[in-house]
Amino acid sequence: MFYIRFEVHFLLKTIYKYSKLFSQLFGRGFCYRGINSMNMNCNFEEALKLRRSYYVIGRDISVPDGVIKGILERALTYVPSAFNSQTTRLVLLLGKAHTCLWQMVKDVLREQISSDVFMKSARKIDTSFAAGYGSVLFWEDMAAVEALQAAYPLYADRFPVWAQHTSAMHQFVVWTMLERVGLGASLQHYNPLIDDRVRAEWQLPATWQLIAQMPFGKPLREPGKKEILPLDTRLKIFR
Numbered sequence: 001m002f003y004i005r006f007e008v009h010f011l012l013k014t015i016y017k018y019s020k021l022f023s024q025l026f027g028r029g030f031c032y033r034g035i036n037s038m039n040m041n042c043n044f045e046e047a048l049k050l051r052r053s054y055y056v057i058g059r060d061i062s063v064p065d066g067v068i069k070g071i072l073e074r075a076l077t078y079v080p081s082a083f084n085s086q087t088t089r090l091v092l093l094l095g096k097a098h099t100c101l102w103q104m105v106k107d108v109l110r111e112q113i114s115s116d117v118f119m120k121s122a123r124k125i126d127t128s129f130a131a132g133y134g135s136v137l138f139w140e141d142m143a144a145v146e147a148l149q150a151a152y153p154l155y156a157d158r159f160p161v162w163a164q165h166t167s168a169m170h171q172f173v174v175w176t177m178l179e180r181v182g183l184g185a186s187l188q189h190y191n192p193l194i195d196d197r198v199r200a201e202w203q204l205p206a207t208w209q210l211i212a213q214m215p216f217g218k219p220l221r222e223p224g225k226k227e228i229l230p231l232d233t234r235l236k237i238f239r
Ligand SMILES: Cc1cc2nc3c(=O)[nH]c(=O)nc-3n(C[C@H](O)[C@H](O)[C@H](O)COP(=O)(O)O)c2cc1C
Pocket: 051, 052, 053, 054, 186, 187, 188, 189, 223, 226
């Protein structure tokens, strides 16, 4: 009897002693960005640290399309914009539409650059972007921007700049949230070369200006180490 009591006491003491460590490990377990891991339990700071550019991606993902749609809906709902103007428009391309986008990029590039450079670009497009599951296109509705310029002439020259800012905020949020559910994404800029063809293909309004493209998919290779410039040259604090 004494022996069993001693064992239970020892077990409880050990659990108590290591409970903090267990909880830390458990928390990090979800947040560690191993390939294929789901990062659903990450807090904001951890999600911020885990966002990277993923250039080797695949199509075989287990995240339902509804989750991806939900991420875009939440970005559109909660990301701020100047004067609450909500000028950002998002397009989600999946399946054939995603393949069609990257074929279109290659077609446009083939017309613009030498065949040597094109071969290199085409290889990158095939392995890093087209190989993914989908792409998010970030647009700004210039009709909405122009309406703001007319309504607030004092800030007329600021609204196009603020439209870029709000787009960037949407990009960052979508990028981080995609990675939080275990996907890998990168940010690309084949605009304005492709704008007209993309608008025509999906019959998008002529007033939408393409700002960025974000291919995403199953992360197949962890990004390399990133150099961080010294913070003391980039952050100043005064009291
Ligand atoms: C405003 C902006 C524009 C970028 N444009 C491109 C781009 O056109 N093509 C690309 O491959 N990466 C692009 N990137 C990704 C950066 O190269 C990348 O974020 C940076 O090297 C840091 O690496 P990380 O994303 O892994 O943290 C862009 C990033 C930002 C913030």
